[in-house]
Amino acid sequence: MSSASRLGFLHGGAFHQLATLADPAVKAWRPREIYLPEAGEDDFAGLDTLIVSDRLHPGQLARIAPALLRVAHDGGTVVVLGENEITGWLPGLRGLLPAETNFWWWRSGDDNGVRLNHPDHPAWDALTERSVRWHYHGLLEPPEGATALVHTVLEQEGEPGRRQVLLYEDRVSTAGRLIVTTMDPVYHHGSRFMPGATQLLYGLLRWTGTTVPVAA
Template identity: 30%
Template sequence: MTWGNAAQVRSFQDFAHLLDDVLYLRELDRHDLGAYAAIIIPDVMDCIELRAHARQLNDYVRNGGFLIAFSIRDIENIIDVVDLKWQPVNARDWLWWTRPNPYLEVRQPEPRHPICDAISLADMSWHWMGALEKHPDAAHILTLDDDSLSLFMDFRNLQGGGRLMVTTLDPHGHNGERFMPATTRFLEAFYPWLNRELGIDREKRLLASPICARLTARGIGNRRDWPKPSREPASPFVTMGSTISMRPYCGHPISSTYPTTRTRSSCAAGPPIFSPFWSAAGISSCLASRPFHGCHSCRRSARLHHALSPT
């Protein structure tokens, strides 16, 4: 789910091969959420617009859906399937990783949640946006080191068979802005874990798809052909033209030429925005109206990536 924030979109581009669809928040009521095995509400979300869809989201969980909410302002007043209580507690030292003996006051409590086998404590450690009071019905994935408050909770087997994961971590925003490498590592582990948790085998699904058999692309490859988000400074863009030939279910041939871009570091634009139809076949596409020739903002973010980020 996205409201169009650039960092959200970039993060979803990064993991398009592990997603089925991207839902625009302002059009959420047009969708049957029950068709999805899981719904992700990323951080840096428009909480006012999200609140307008609170009933639809809570009904999704009550009807057996799996909702995953990252750091959302006012989350305790949006989610009502469980009683959440948020506290304005943040890291004591937001520059903790720059100290001679760096320490962040978090822990993965015992017994460790299974997701901790995929995401290490180091990859959950940067900062958080407030904390949640511990709930007796939740499995706690990440807590403060004194065990007083929770930063990541999993509510399994809610009434109606639904499930809720909620965290005050904000990886999508930082990954999409291309700084704080720990957030990129978090998402690189989180999305494969989620697919395994749902029993989804993307390789088998792609190979079995009739779209895959009827779709050919020249110049554009699978999302996984793109370089991973880099921790190196951005290099200049290299612009390439690509021709896409496609014959979808309707049988009508489509042939168009779009500019595409790559960078050595994949910082900034990275893989271009994908359409849900093409992403179903594992294909990324660029629908930009003109080539990119560089991005001052991105290069600035790349420098911040090194100067201001835990590694």
């Protein structure tokens, strides 16, 4: 691995984000820590992958959106986590709808309606079913041509099933790719609440990381 990290982690300094960055399993990837309130265009230069942490200030996120999207426009990967305000600046997104959030599906064992798509997709070499079945904060309507990897079959009153997407990969809206989810793994990993969230966070790093992590 070169001394200049090719993996960026955009955060707002919240406790769960700092706890995640302090995790040895995350530090092994040597992410470039980008503090949102002070972020500028130069902070994103040379990145192959950018993780946009969940629960960022919507105004600050919209301000820096053109700069962070440059990573994808230049052929890299931008991973946008929920719970974030992404309408108005995320390319290709056709809708983000509210959905009931149930914090206890992972404990009760009930069917939360989440289903996996495209079993041969490379994402499933890094992600497990448990990593995407804990809860979510909305329903995405991806752009035409995007790959919907996770969806829910639960009925949403007045809303068609085509909008019930929880995780997608978009290779059509930029020269690179956008990976978007309404799950918020950084918050729950940093809060030590929900093991599936930790699995999703680690899985996303394995899937999208372009460098080899160092030994912890």
